[in-house]
Amino acid sequence: MNMAPILLKNQTAESLHAALAGDGVTPRMARLIQTSVIRHNAFPQAAPGISARALEKARASTAIPDLELVEKTVSPRDGFAKYLFRGELGDAFEAVGIPILHRAHDRKLIVCVSSQAGCGLGCAFCATARLGFRRNLAAWEIMDQVVKIRADSDLPVRGIVFMGMGEPMLNYDAVMTAAAILSEPCGMAINAKSITISTAGIVPGIRRFTAERRRYQLIVSLTTADPQVRRDLMPVEKLHSTADIIAAMRDYHAAMRRRATIAWTMISGVNTTERAARELAELVRDLPVKIDLIDVNDPSGRFHPPSRDELNAFRDALRRHIRAPVVRRYSGGADIHAACGMLALHASNPPG
Ligand code: SF4
Secondary structure, three states: OOOOOEEOOOOOHHHHHHHHHHHOOOHHHHHHHHHHHHHHOOOOOOEOOEOHHHHHHHHHOEEOOOOEEEEEEEOOOOOOEEEEEEOOOOOEEEEEEEEEOOOOOOOEEEEEOOOEEEOOOOOOOOHHHHHOEEEEOOHHHHHHHHHHHHHHOOOOEEEEEEOOOOOHHHHHHHHHHHHHHHHOOOOOOOOHHHEEEEEOOOHHHHHHHHHOOOOOEEEEEOOOOOHHHHHHHOHHHHOOOHHHHHHHHHHHHHHHOOOEEEEEEEOOOOOOOHHHHHHHHHHOOOOOEEEEEEEOOOOOOOOOOOOHHHHHHHHHHHHHHOOOOEEEEOOOOHHHOOOOOHHHHHHHOOOO
16 A cells, blocks of 8 residues: 655654654654755755665655745845745745845844635735635645745845734644744754744634743734724634733743733724723733734725824833833835735736
């Protein structure tokens, strides 16, 4: 009976060893295969101290899956590079290479990856929401976004953010496997602290992440502290209330002694007021957090980012009311539809 090959890029070195131990693969050999596949997208040819026969046997039991690059667009304005990939089942999904160039001696790339094709959470300001949920990506499909972008860039990949298409906590196992491969020394060797898992507020996911003591950064997209407004903007509020999300974040902080980050997608006139800042302060009283401010990038034109004055006033209000680091994240690449889901939306609905 022919067995399906074991997919590489879908395994940590440890699980690869467990899967191939019957073929005589040792832990050292598994690490060697992992390094070659993750860093060079190729099975190792030879290695000191490992017989060619053993390698050949392992090669015959495995396969290296590959994403198809459908489209790549680079912003002439800020160098953001958006990639549209197609995986094993045909649905397209996106990743973005974000160059960090502000220090001449420390030029690097952050890669924003998708965890699902489409998304079922229906946030009102998000292009991906319009695609609906298509499917969860396999760990290798998440991994390979990074492998492909790394091979395409002159800059070293130093960080990963799970903030592309999809809700990572609803594809938890594949996301955590991909993150483990990205961080293990024989994989991409990216510092776990430079890997960020975001969630729109899936409370069981936050709780599992805490119970498993995951070392990655956690970002919770809150966007408003008013549950009524949140129900309209982020319907996930109907499943997991703001109060439950904050309770899970408190437990995360208590267990990990780490601040989670609150992501705030700024929408002019909606969540950038003095009142919005006060409501957030009330909600996170005594809970150490960080706050990331992100401009809304709404393809429908319904929501607009704040003006410079509005942004400054909101930032000042946050600093007055909350003792937390407040950072405005540059959401670049607007000229190439770099906001999550926009390229895939264009691909599935090409302009006529
Ligand atoms: S913002 Fe994130 S969670 Fe909300 S619909 Fe878009 S991809 Fe899904």
